[in-house]
Amino acid sequence: MTKVKICGLKEIEHVETAVKAGADFIGFMFAPSKRRITVEEAVELAKAIPSTVKKVGVFVNEESATIRQIAKEVGLDYIQYHGDETPEQIQGIGLPAIKAFSIRGEEDVMRAATYDVDYYLFDAPGSDFRGGSGKSFDWMLLDKMKIPLEKVILAGGLNNENVGLAIMLVEPFAVDVSSGVEVDGRKSSAAITNFIETAKGELIL
Numbered sequence: 001m002t003k004v005k006i007c008g009l010k011e012i013e014h015v016e017t018a019v020k021a022g023a024d025f026i027g028f029m030f031a032p033s034k035r036r037i038t039v040e041e042a043v044e045l046a047k048a049i050p051s052t053v054k055k056v057g058v059f060v061n062e063e064s065a066t067i068r069q070i071a072k073e074v075g076l077d078y079i080q081y082h083g084d085e086t087p088e089q090i091q092g093i094g095l096p097a098i099k100a101f102s103i104r105g106e107e108d109v110m111r112a113a114t115y116d117v118d119y120y121l122f123d124a125p126g127s128d129f130r131g132g133s134g135k136s137f138d139w140m141l142l143d144k145m146k147i148p149l150e151k152v153i154l155a156g157g158l159n160n161e162n163v164g165l166a167i168m169l170v171e172p173f174a175v176d177v178s179s180g181v182e183v184d185g186r187k188s189s190a191a192i193t194n195f196i197e198t199a200k201g202e203l204i205l
């Protein structure tokens, strides 16, 4: 069954909804974003997440020492690198890693193979920030990908309407969503539940 990552949660109600609905990963934003939260807020939200659901901290070009410190304080299971971090920096930090790639063309897909990380998250290029734009990219660009599907997280403009088709075409390990479970710029419990049910049901196209 396809795993689901719900990203950019800021409120306890939405964390609890995501856990109850069966999210596998919950992402907290520690980079410039309208979804950014403080370390203290993340520590509080993390208390509602059981160990079966993995906590992901999203960073953009952050100092290694800061990443290590926040990971320890919040109890992060994975670090998502959403900037221009090099394979060497990620290796040096030594924590379980997800590397995000903004896909504009085939070369961005090919670049992923130069990294040795736990998961590869393929996303659309950001607009105001480095991610979370709510836009999709051409999934067909992943056709020549060298990364095994068991390590692929598909992101970028996914929502309840297109996630079934995305799963059918790409067959990723997991799907990731942020904007697609928001209403008027705020996460919606109903949208989170619907998205997870659709992604895990894999029936609705």
Ligand SMILES: O=C(O)c1ccccc1NCC(=O)[C@H](O)[C@H](O)COP(=O)(O)O
Pocket: 007, 008, 027, 029, 031, 032, 033, 034, 035, 058, 060, 082, 123, 126, 129, 130, 131, 132, 133, 134, 135, 155, 156, 157, 158, 176, 177, 178, 179, 180
């Ligand atoms: O969500 C953000 O605001 C964000 C800002 C800067 C870097 C990364 C960000 N999000 C990371 C994610 O994993 C998002 O879920 C991913 O970009 C997909 O977002 P969306 O297209 O809104 O579903």
